Amino acid sequence: MKRIFPAFTYGSGPRQSCWWDETIDAPDWPCLNENETADVAVIGAGFTGVSAALHLAQEGASVAVLEAETPGWGASGRNGGFCCLGGSKLSSAQMEKRFGPEAALDFARAEVASVALVQSLLNRFSIDADTHSRGETILAHNARAMAGLRRTLQAGGIDGMELAERSELDGLGMSGPFHGALTIPVGFGLNPRKFLFGLAGAAVRAGARMFQKSPVTAVVRESGRYRITTPAGTLRAQNVMIATNGYSSEDIPEWMAARYLPAQSSVLVTRPLTLAEQQAQGWTSAQMAYDTRNLLHYFRLMPDGRFLFGMRGGLMSSEHAEIAAQHRTRQDFERMFPAWAHVPSPHRWSGMVCLARNRVPFVGPIRENPGMFAGFAYHGNGVAMGSYAGRLLADLALNRPPDVPYPAMMRQQPPRFPLGPARRLLMPPLYAVLRLADL
Ligand SMILES: Cc1cc2nc3c(=O)[nH]c(=O)nc-3n(C[C@H](O)[C@H](O)[C@H](O)COP(=O)(O)OP(=O)(O)OC[C@H]3O[C@@H](n4cnc5c(N)ncnc54)[C@H](O)[C@@H]3O)c2cc1C
Numbered sequence: 001m002k003r004i005f006p007a008f009t010y011g012s013g014p015r016q017s018c019w020w021d022e023t024i025d026a027p028d029w030p031c032l033n034e035n036e037t038a039d040v041a042v043i044g045a046g047f048t049g050v051s052a053a054l055h056l057a058q059e060g061a062s063v064a065v066l067e068a069e070t071p072g073w074g075a076s077g078r079n080g081g082f083c084c085l086g087g088s089k090l091s092s093a094q095m096e097k098r099f100g101p102e103a104a105l106d107f108a109r110a111e112v113a114s115v116a117l118v119q120s121l122l123n124r125f126s127i128d129a130d131t132h133s134r135g136e137t138i139l140a141h142n143a144r145a146m147a148g149l150r151r152t153l154q155a156g157g158i159d160g161m162e163l164a165e166r167s168e169l170d171g172l173g174m175s176g177p178f179h180g181a182l183t184i185p186v187g188f189g190l191n192p193r194k195f196l197f198g199l200a201g202a203a204v205r206a207g208a209r210m211f212q213k214s215p216v217t218a219v220v221r222e223s224g225r226y227r228i229t230t231p232a233g234t235l236r237a238q239n240v241m242i243a244t245n246g247y248s249s250e251d252i253p254e255w256m257a258a259r260y261l262p263a264q265s266s267v268l269v270t271r272p273l274t275l276a277e278q279q280a281q282g283w284t285s286a287q288m289a290y291d292t293r294n295l296l297h298y299f300r301l302m303p304d305g306r307f308l309f310g311m312r313g314g315l316m317s318s319e320h321a322e323i324a325a326q327h328r329t330r331q332d333f334e335r336m337f338p339a340w341a342h343v344p345s346p347h348r349w350s351g352m353v354c355l356a357r358n359r360v361p362f363v364g365p366i367r368e369n370p371g372m373f374a375g376f377a378y379h380g381n382g383v384a385m386g387s388y389a390g391r392l393l394a395d396l397a398l399n400r401p402p403d404v405p406y407p408a409m410m411r412q413q414p415p416r417f418p419l420g421p422a423r424r425l426l427m428p429p430l431y432a433v434l435r436l437a438d439l
Helices: 047-058 092-099 101-124 143-155 192-205 275-281 319-336 382-397 420-437
Strands: 035-043 063-066 136-139 162-165 180-184 209-211 218-222 225-229 234-242 261-269 288-291 297-301 307-312 347-355 362-365 372-376
Touching: 035 047, 035 225, 047 063, 047 192, 047 234, 047 372, 047 382, 063 234, 092 101, 101 192, 101 382, 143 162, 143 180, 192 209, 192 382, 234 382, 261 319, 261 420, 297 319, 307 319, 319 347, 362 382, 372 382
Parallel strands: 035 063, 035 234, 063 209, 136 288, 234 372
Antiparallel strands: 136 180, 162 180, 218 225, 225 234, 261 307, 261 347, 288 297, 297 307, 362 372
């Protein structure tokens, strides 16, 4: 594999004390150590790959998932658990300008459908994923941002949005350095690992074969099929799905080279807060929330009283850089919630999200490689959108038009970033500009 971050990124270091690992044991999948065949080979066992496998297996397709590490090892098993709208880094105004108002509406419909899909999967397969929160609350970090939230409310689009003035936040149990809030009543918080393993269990029951510790090292087309090579076995399949997102490789397949840009996100989780501690800070709300910064903070009080707090990660990846990123996350946490400065956060980790140059997710066929599909670039919002992408990919592989919104902008092949394998160099100036805009 040719990956663009240092080896540390792809090892156990960044996820060593991930809270979710303690909440549920991983299923024990075998390693691929023979020669197998399938209709569809899925590379990557996160939300995208597992959802694709589930939806395919339910339709009777023969499907095999190959995961380089363990199930949910990537972002899907270590995210913030915000099942929410999102997936693109374009604002709706930018989308309207670039693609037209109807296309922007189409994307908004897909976002709502993606959250509904996760809810229906939880219900259908009786997955208990510790859900909470009635939609999500956006907290204004300054007066200008509050004016922006007012405009969002006026523009409408989603029924039931509620604005709260700064003076109302204490009463809502959302005290902090915020200038007001807008609640969007779509979405909920969940334990991502429980959700993922629930989906994986359903996929296995439907007939999907899952393999862990089976990194794909080559995908070659021969005699009208793909030969997918792993260190100990080979899989031959008509169709291949690339579901590797922020952990992708420049050569699996070569079409991927420079079409994705991984970026780090960091999370901490505190020990359970007592009610008195919650009240001392004035944060007792079960709402999942994020602030209006471009380099945003996301946080939620979970059902067991633990507080999860996340933000952008570092630009470098190494043991030293990881410690520095964790330190910055802790600093921002204490600045925003000073009454909890004494509360330890024993769980701290980071992982890779994935950006596209056109700033919209891609879900579709890879034209250059017949029978191959990919879904990636959810811009840090892939709990719902990744699961949804998997659902869309299943339809595409089954050669039928999806019966859920499939926005045209998500079908456009993502252009390549400049600088090729050195494209990480684009990030420092970008972050500097975003940081300035956040002042
Ligand atoms: C810290 C953090 C917090 C986040 N918080 C949120 C949030 O609150 N809400 C939200 O919506 N989104 C969040 N995200 C983003 C979200 O987690 C991702 O968008 C989503 O999980 C992507 O799912 P995926 O299946 O496409 O990719 P991943 O879950 O990253 O899975 C890709 C898998 O592919 C495997 N792989 C890679 N190469 C190969 C190969 N050659 N062979 C076999 N397997 C391979 C990897 O090992 C990995 O397990 C967060 C991400 C991070 C890192």
